[in-house]
Amino acid sequence: MKKVAGFQSDSLLQLQGMSIVVLATAWLMGIVLASWLVLPPFLLLCSSGVVVVAIFLARRLPLSRLTFITLLCLILGAWRYTIIQPANDPQSIVHAIGSQVVKVKGMVSDAPKLAGRARQLKIAVSALNRLDTKDWQVVRGILEVQTPGTTLEDMYGANYGDIVTVQGKLVTPEPHGPADIQAQMTFPRISVNQHGGNPAIVFLYHWRVRFATILSQILPQPYAALLIAIVLGLRTPQLAPLSQAFNVTGTAHLIVPSGFKITVLAGLMLSCTRWLYTGRIADYLPGSPQRSWQRWLSTAIVLLSIAVYTVLSGAGAAAIRSGVMGSLLVLAPRIGRSYNIYTALAVTAIGMSVLDPVVLWDTGFQLSFLGTLGIVLFTPYIQYPLRSLAKFPGGYFLAETCAVTMAAQLATLPIFAITFEQISFIAPIANMLTVPLLGLSITLGLLICLLGLFFLPLGMLGGWLAWPLLWYMGQSILFCAALPGAYITVTAVDNRISWLYYVPLTCTLVYLLYRWPHAKLTGEHTQRKKVITKRVQRWLYVGLALLIITVTGIVSLQQSQAREKFSLTFLRVGPISKPAQGEAILLRTAENKTLLIDGGLDAGTLSQALDSRLPSWQRNLDMVMLTVPRAEHLLGLQDVVTRYRINSIIDAGMLHPSTAYARWRRTIQEQGQPYHTVSQGQNITLDQHTQLQILWPTTQLHISNETRDNTLITRLNMSGLRILFLGAAAQSPYALTQLTTYTAKSALQANIIQIVGDPGKTLSSALITLLQKVQPTLLIITPPASQRQSQTTSTKSQPIHLPPLLSTTHILSIQQQGNIEITGNQAGWHLQPIP
Structure with a gap:
């Protein structure tokens, strides 16, 4: 009996340690269930009240209490999704969709995006007039408006934070578009009533465009557009010749916000703020006796940098997911807690879905969330058979890159097929050719922006270093995309296939976790030997940089003659x-x-x-x-x-x-x-x-x-x-x-x-x-x-x-x-x- 009781106690402790993950799963499942079933909001609230009473009665029974709390999260997730549905919201803008011309007032809630020679605006609507009446009625929702324009910041048009009035016909959003869009309007009559918005975000969006301009002034196209996408997550029309190649080679994550970019930024900021304190990075680990205000200041600077970079990256679902998880990674050691990626994913998913439940259907969120989860869960099992490559120079890195790419692709395969109608087979090779240069490209891009901000010719030095790397990345992607059988095109993929796909995938994962835990596989990995010291490595980087500057300078002078x-x-x-x-x-x-x-x-x-x-x-x-x-x-x-x-x-x-x-x-x-x-x-x-x-x-x-x-x-x-x-x-x-x-x-x-x-x-x-x-x-x-x-x-x-x-x-x-x-x-x- 004591043995059974001890086993139950250990299981309970393990379950409580993953309680946030369990509660987040219940919350998300509630949202998904509510999307399938028509549930009255009042009934869900009454059910949650009953569960709250049950939680109080079971307060002395840990397992029962956790079970009821999980059930409560399930019900509340369903309730949160239900109350935002147009059927339960008579003031939703969806009810105004039709052939009648209407006027809509609202605020531009996001930075404009370019699509060809048109600007796409997201407008959080507040009032609507049907033209046949003089009265304005209150409405809610997000309206996407397409207006003529070729600039991100239009001095004579609408920008983020502006209060606008648009006149036109409301239509149903296109499939596979942003999940939060409830209606669309194409080339309407638009007028700007006043300027507004969050001043800090307005300021950051302006500098986002400024940095993009600096990069385009220093680098030729389309490589300037490529670096803009890598550093700022901003897709400009000049990137069009490369965009399709990135999609079909499974390297689209290079030109969108990602957790890796946040990690690079956090590492740069930690290095730049190290002068504020003495000691090693190991002091950041839990249990460190040193808790000086300098370290807190350094942590605050890193967190602020992540927040700023998240906004500069467009503040989309993928950018926010990466920013939140990056912030938790930096903050956890500071408050004496161990960072757990499952907990971080759970907290991020709960926070984003509380604010906007339909974010679960946002393609960027799905690819970012499931891609990160797939990398964590599947990488060890894919990398383990490739462990023999570690015996060769660079073999460990190649095996790791291949495993990470295949793990992310395995977790996002149906979503990618449904959204982009393509399945890539060349992704592992394309990633091995380009991912190693991502961190260096981001660093050089940020350096070019800062140097070019003070003195544009000075930014040219960074441009001379970045251009060969960008040229190599672009040519590698184009080469891989052009190979026979690099990808296949699929059409008319049913959404239900994704659910059928994830059922056996989940069962396989559960079996692998039970049979070969991650810790066992990780412990058997071959450790790499350092044959080059850090000092020699730095001198090699400096020498390579000088060589690139010299060669490109000579070529430039010859071409200028x-x-x-x-x-x-x-x-x-x-x-x-x-x-x-x-x-x-x-x-x-x-x-x-x-x-x-x-x-x-x-x-x-x-x-x-x-x-x-x-x-x-x-x-x-x-x-x-x-x-x-x-x-x-x-x-x-x-x-x-x-x-x-x-x-x-x-x-x-x-x-x-x-x-x-x-x-x-x-x-x-x-x-x-x-x-x-x-x-x-x-x-x-x-x-x-x-x-x-x-x-x-x-x-x-x-x-x-x-x-x-x-x-x-x-x-x-x-x-x-x-x-x-x-x-x-x-x-x-x-x-x-x-x-x-x-x-x-x-x-x-x-x-x-x-x-x-x-x-x-x-x-x-x-x-x-x-x-x-x-x-x-x-x-x-x-x-x-x-x-x-x-x-x-x-x-x-x-x-x-x-x-x-x-x-x-x-x-x-x-x-x-x-x-x-x-x-x-x-x-x-x-x-x-x-x-």
Whole structure:
């Protein structure tokens, strides 16, 4: 009897030690059950009252008391989920979804996100008006709004904390979207009533954008976007070429908030605050006799850093989960408690689901929570058969990385398949190639942000170190994604498969835990021998850093030297697999001077095109010219004036500034870039062989509602080549007539004429007259932005038939040919389509 009683006592102590995990499991199961069953909230409250009485009656029976408390958590979890359901909340915004146009008031509750050329806003709604009545009714819920825009912080739009009014039609959210979204509204009429929000969060979101800007100014794309995602958890449109590769290779955790990043940050802050006290990190362990205020100050700084980094990472479900667990890891030793990852997961899950029960259906939370749990539970069993690799140099690390990757993938397989419709087989290899550099990349990213904040050229030193690492990571991911059989695509996966998947997985895990406990496996792992001291290791890192800086510096200087020929590239600006969207023209002279004419609609494509054609470390342009303040010419330049240092920015001005043009001018002013207005008769010298003549408009702009009437028309004169840039003026009869009538023929003579127009439409009579006067050898046509909706890349336009007098003029279209490059020197020039 004593033996049985002792066994029961030990079991009870073990159960009580995991009591938080048990209670958290009950709470979460209550939420899940309530999502399956329709339960009246009043009945659940009455049931919880009965259980509370039972707990009081069983207060002297530990096992019974714990059982009733567990049951109470189950009931309360179900009650918490039930009361937020629209059926039980008559003020939910879900009831307003329909075909009727409504007005909604609320506050932007999260930082805006970019999706192509649109900004996505989360609005915590507070009031609704149905337009057929004057009264506003109280509503609750989260509304996702999609508005035009290409910047995270829009000085003329809505940002975090703003009180806004939106007018439009409410629709049902898309499947597999954020779990907390209850309704959506696409491109509504929106007005900002006042600014608000938490000042601290507003401040941090602003610096998040500031740091992202610094990284994009120092590094070329898409590697700047990759480092922004790694360090700040922020996905920008420039990351699009790599995003799919990260998904299919199972390395998406590198570009989202994770516990590993929090660990790296905590380690950095502990090292930086070590001067506050004396002693070793071992003093942080439980039972340390030293409890000085310096150590508490160090702990407070680390906790504050984790909180700040969580907000900078976007404060999403995955970021919050990582931040809370990281804080518990730092705080537990300070208060004399041992850190238990199961308890930390339980506390985090309870806290987040109390505030928002639907977070359990958030994809980021599911992947982060289950991935962490899977790593803890399955890694020892996967790593144990690979223990023989520890005999070889680096073998232990390879085995550990492979085991961690497979464990996380095993725990999240159905969720990943349902959400992304893909299953990766290359994930272990891709992770072994890239994960070792994650900690170093984060450290360098933070260093670049801090150095660039004080002095941007100083941040270039960190950029020289980070670029080779980012290039390697990007190329490794792209290589792995391109391998045959790297992944498979699955469609129409039923959610019930996930539950069927986790049943045998749980049974297998229980058996493994019973048969081979973690402690037994861990004790048999081979210990690695240190063959290199820390001092030697530091000198190796310093030497490697100096080598990288030296090599990249030499390459940069070589690329900066004078070129023997010029190149003029007409860029096909537009997202991959979509039609061209606006014009962008890049000139590099023989003396390495650069001129960018217009920027198109897609900033991501433009940034990659520039960074692929300029030296890796060239972060400046000699001149940027905006020919006409229209969206298809202007939007891409918004990003350029932010990322590059520009010696001169020119345009012809605008009679009645639009919002886009006002934003363009304000961005130039905020960045401290030199700006000039130019007009007819001015000549601009780029180098000793290259000159830009301004032919139109006059100083006094033409009074017209058509902005194309005042398009900046220029002629580029180089050794052996003259190019007339008509641009959007080709669609302005007034500008063409004035140019043809009042400009000398010698001032218009050109080998090449560039226009904006539809290659499938007949040229206007005014343009034909000008062409007959100039007699160009080549006519290059850039499609207008309207082509993006009416055509696809595979559409074949009818050829343009020129009059007999222009039979020697050859026509090339960016829409059909893609990028076109003209190269040459004093001896002559030639052109060729390029990828």
